[in-house]
Amino acid sequence: MAITIKDIAKAAGVSYSTVSKALNDSPLVQPKTKEKILTAARQMGYEPNFAAKQLVTKQSKTIGLIWPTLERAAHSTLVTQLNNEIKKRGFSMFLSVNPVDSSLELFKRFHVDGAIIFDEESVVSTRLTAPFPVVSYGAGRQHPFSLIDVNYQQAMLQAVDYLQQLGHRSISFIGDFSPIDSRQQEKYMGFQKAMNHFQLPVHPHSFINSAGLEWFDGYQATKRMLRAATRPTAIIGASYDISAGVVRALRETNLIIPKDISIIGYDNIPQMATLEVPLTSIGVPVELIAEQIVSLLFEQLDHKSSEPLTRTLEPVLTERNSCARVNPA
Amino acid sequence: MAITIKDIAKAAGVSYSTVSKALNDSPLVQPKTKEKILTAARQMGYEPNFAAKQLVTKQSKTIGLIWPTLERAAHSTLVTQLNNEIKKRGFSMFLSVNPVDSSLELFKRFHVDGAIIFDEESVVSTRLTAPFPVVSYGAGRQHPFSLIDVNYQQAMLQAVDYLQQLGHRSISFIGDFSPIDSRQQEKYMGFQKAMNHFQLPVHPHSFINSAGLEWFDGYQATKRMLRAATRPTAIIGASYDISAGVVRALRETNLIIPKDISIIGYDNIPQMATLEVPLTSIGVPVELIAEQIVSLLFEQLDHKSSEPLTRTLEPVLTERNSCARVNPA
């Protein structure tokens, strides 16, 4: 049988209600008694009963994360970051790999205080509801929840700007052009607009469709591109995984980064620094994304405003060692 | 405010204790009243309060899954299967991506009824304890918990046997030889023993170290192997991901499976059927693994025996279209 506040009360010679207050650091109990109770609790190895607490406070101090599609390095880093961010606020996170609707059911039963949804476009329906605040990331805009969005077009503008300032005029974008994923499309459109904006020439090798988001897709796309007669002086990889494939392909072709060719990768995650070549990258830093998701969620949680909000984050360019001034050869 | 059994009691004109019994389908309440109560509950959209239930029963009806390393297709299928298997028994599953020790802490707080650990060798220490039964899979044997193990050597013996019966004498094993992962090593050793047992010749290309478990590792290892003067008539890929890489490499070299070369993949998961070529595979079917993990866990849960047990599963060969009788050319 686990130790309860009543046991501590007996040990410390006070009433159990005083113990409760002491454990919650209430100002209503004398520092001296507080001390006494706290040491007793510690000594007896007291562990609070969450069910009891939840029963009276109606709070579980828990955030549920819905993540039906377990993939992509960028996301799993984010999961860890979210976990930390939530822990920081004295809450716990747990994860469901079920589809969005049944995950919400599960979370309802567990009386989570809030939820986060990671998902691809398709799955999320507009008719979903939840009795707690929900923030989504990476999901489409077709749902009734709050949203943390990213300014992808701005990201591409910055990347192209950075490269053209280094003298690059021949730049390739390697990414997935599939029309279902609106985020990928925005990167693509952003790149087009940026090339236009800086009046840079567009070649056949400027737009390379990797037709997928895996490492290998980027690898193959790059190999294919390198077979052509002309090649760019710089590449923008549309995601971490794709960029990893690009790097691998370039190195296999004995091209030296950044001497022979420059590269910027989308996704601002720590792993970018631990690739074969530390990659200069553009994107919203993953810690910031995590922080913003959790902030928005807790704002809604505190104000009990279920009004869905959208917040768009601005990308940041992180310089590493994969871009150089264009070779004047 | 949510609806409670007291609300239902009032609506149905009975006492709330009777409602409780009716909802738990107790024989102590008349079928007629039971009916009445149940319809009232349904109509009012009653949702039981888990915290209250847990407070008195001391059960959360929840299994925690610890999965600090989010990777590999084989594992994510297994997560889904486990989820189903656990649901079948009226329990819920939730997932923690924290390290094993802090996950166990979290689970303790949530009063889970049991836990499952997925992990690589290294992390799991022998000094861990938990106040609930724990079953591990894919983790080393260096911990105090129950274990679902796989007879990897037997798997390799069956695979080689199957191939030699089809007339293959030149067989390659492509896998990770790194000494830290004992499971990979057992596959390797099992293959060696099997080749010996059937007195098959061993060539330089018989053992190919992919030095990693990713798709690309298998792809590269295969490409490397194909550059040699001689090549095998059959390949065994040591995991799903590696085998996927092997297939890709073979097709890029215009080798037709199974006409030119046969292949068996380790890991008996449904995805094997949806590769570019449906792969004949060896391994314990993932549904069986899930079923066994959950069975063992619930056995311990019911008998309250915390005695750690090990149960070893036998592999099964699933025929698809990637193996043919050896070309008599």
Add this chain to the structure above:
DNA sequence: TAATATAATAACAACGTTGTTATTATGAGG
């Protein structure tokens, strides 16, 4: 010194369930 404000602690109801015990209605046997 008595009355009164204040600080500290104790007592207790409440949260929504379950399971045990008490009460009431129903039917059988004499």
Add this chain to the structure above:
DNA sequence: CCTCATAATAACAACGTTGTTATTATATTA
């Protein structure tokens, strides 16, 4: 028709907390 077993339901304590209210001890003021 009365007693007694039995079936059905009601009443109530318990689970381990929190938060509100009641009580006690202590200090302040007139």
